[in-house]
Amino acid sequence: MWDYTATVKDHFLNPRNVGDIPDADAVGEVGSLACGDALKLYIKLDENKDRIVDAKFQTFGCASAIASSSALTEMLKGKTLDEALAISNQDIAEFLGGLPEEKMHCSVMGQEALEVAIAKYRGEPIPEHDSEHDHGHAYPDHEGTVVCKCFGITDTFLKKVIETNKLTTAEQVTHFTKAGGACGGCVPKIKELIAEVLGQALETARKKPEKLSNIKKMQMIQDVLEKDIRPLLWADGGDLELIDIDGSTVQVAFRKACAGCAASGNTAIMVQQKLREFVADDIVVEEVQG
């Protein structure tokens, strides 16, 4: 049995704002019967079209999907559209006192429906879904290509969820978006997206220092290996060990799935690129048996 909070149970058993608004200003619909959950969100604005005076929902889904929808409608009332757009899926989960990680996709669905509703109201483009998968999740702001064919989820949407929720594993991405949860065919692509998002995050967060003492350089190399590179390898069942640092030459040995992997040469190049990016341009990575 899921460990739902008292607030989740309350919003499931006594959902607020169930129903439709016939003269709604904005309506957002995401999900489908095939997906296992779907949400239709109705928003009514005041006379000046300034603030949300009413919000209602219709949801097909499990207890946490219903509770997330109920929570969202409560949170929306009294907000401007811009304030509403600032609501993140974490805010919805927080309002409920937390959700089991496997159920986080329910909070994401609420936020998605909200974005679709507001984009439609503002006349902003909503991308066409993959034609074969008309039950796909929409993502209003950007174009994107479908990564998860089972659930029709695009790379643009995934990258946003990875970034805002600081996700680091493919499993987490599945819990938050469902992507990769059916046939699993897109899991490698999801890992690439995680690496891409993490890479981007690092680039904006860090700048390479101008000149490094040897001791500082060694510390930074160790740091990048531990925090940035090894987690990427773990995602594919591999690992590496730092053997030695001699000036700018970094010796590593590959472990687990990386050991004996035909692509370990490429992995060594990737490690070198990362180290050059974050530490110093003259770093050379050597693969050794150790």
Added chain:
Amino acid sequence: MKEIYLDNNATTKVDEAVFEEMRPYFTELYGNPSSMHFFGGQVQKKIDEARSRVAGLLGASPEEIIFTACGTESDNAAIRSALAVFPERRHVITSRVEHPAVLTPCRNLTQNGYRVTEIGVDAEGRLDMEALRAAVDEDTAIVSLMWANNETGVIFPVEEAAAIAKAKGALFHTDAVQAVGKIPINMAESSIDMLSLSGHKLHAPKGIGVLYLRKGTPYRPFMVGGHQEKSRRAGTENTAAIIALGKACELAGKNMDIENGQVKVFRDRLEKTLMEIVPKARINGGAAERLPNTTSIAFEFVEGEAILLLLSEFGICASSGSACTSGSLEPSHVLRAMGVPFTCAHGSIRFSLSRYTTEEHVDTVIMELPPIISRLRQMSPFGREFL
């Protein structure tokens, strides 16, 4: 809140008489049956009795009964043994709707270079016998097919399947965990080589299983060590649970008429009445031959976890083929193999009855479930025309 327990395919209540039977073997009669002294020896006698009782329920001989720790162990042991006795045969056959205790070990074999064929089922969950006939060949080491499906209760023609397997020299194993105690089984008139059963599905405790091994069937043990179970399953006997299982099997034999009488009557009334009251509902596997205690009902436009949690508010315990209850994102592999549309699979609920199920239990479900479905459909953006 008093539970209305309709989830007997998940596990069952330990019968009071079974519990009484096993009770002395913890603090009083705790001897090791392998010991030379009188204190262990008296336990050995009770284990012999239990073995005879289990054999009695199956129409088997006592020496064909190997006690294990659970149904999963029995399944794993049967499959591994077949591969060990036929090292030159590199093909395994099972079905798409097996329990994970069979499906997972079979699928793992593909990594070791085995060919694994999963036979499909039709829309009612019936095994594709033509596909089975076509799949069995001289390379097949074992065919493992369940006697009855845990989710739908659909019964497979295992005798016919065993004959097909044996015609090509393969061993035949059946996971009968859901069948034993619910429908009559007579191994004396069967050609099945190996059969798995699990104690906790027939009112014995959890942690005890049996592998039936036909006399003369070649066998390589999974657990090795001591000489217990004639060296076919090493490890000190779970004496209390074995004795409990013996009693449970004796009671199951006596209560077989109830399972196929009263239990079936209640099951039929439950599903028939719900079909009449609730629009857009269907019985998964309803046209197939089924266990008397199981019904899997698909309610369109609603999701199973939500139904279960609302039923739970009334103390009603059932289970679901929905994705959301398990943490996976796809509905049950059984319903998908049957081609049940996703729209129905997400809203499928299984009720599994037992001899403890009362008319009042069934009436409570008939009273409480339809409003729950309406309530969820009122909340749902789909199926609003069927409120």
